[in-house]
Amino acid sequence: MTPCNHPSNFRRYYAIYMLFIAIAGQLLYFIQAYKIFASQSAQDLSLLGFVVGLISVTSWLIYGIILKDIPLIVANAFACSGALLVVIGIIMYAP
Numbered sequence: 001m002t003p004c005n006h007p008s009n010f011r012r013y014y015a016i017y018m019l020f021i022a023i024a025g026q027l028l029y030f031i032q033a034y035k036i037f038a039s040q041s042a043q044d045l046s047l048l049g050f051v052v053g054l055i056s057v058t059s060w061l062i063y064g065i066i067l068k069d070i071p072l073i074v075a076n077a078f079a080c081s082g083a084l085l086v087v088i089g090i091i092m093y094a095p
Contacts, residue, residue: 018071019070019075022072025075026057026078027082029085030085032082033082033089036086036090040093042089042092042094045086050086053083053086054080054087057076058080060072060075060076061076061079061080
């Protein structure tokens with residue numbers, strides 16, 4: 001039996017699902033950014049931790065661009081913007 005070279009419906013739908021999950025998983029940055037800006041406080045948040053997160057998602061974004069992998073690009077571009085908001089918020093509202 002030879003493998004099929006075209007994606008099955010399952011693979012196509014699962015790829016769409018994973019794109020949704022990849023974006024939804026990055027909402028954590030936007031939730032944290034909202035809390036920082038709404039309360040105007042970044043008390044007890046680690047700038048270093050979120051900078052490491054920003055570096056990580058930026059690295060994944062670059063990797064996605066190199067691979068021309070749309071889910072990686074979309075999810076990590078979304079994550080970069082959220083992580084950047086958090087870092088800016090921590091710098092602005094750090095005690």
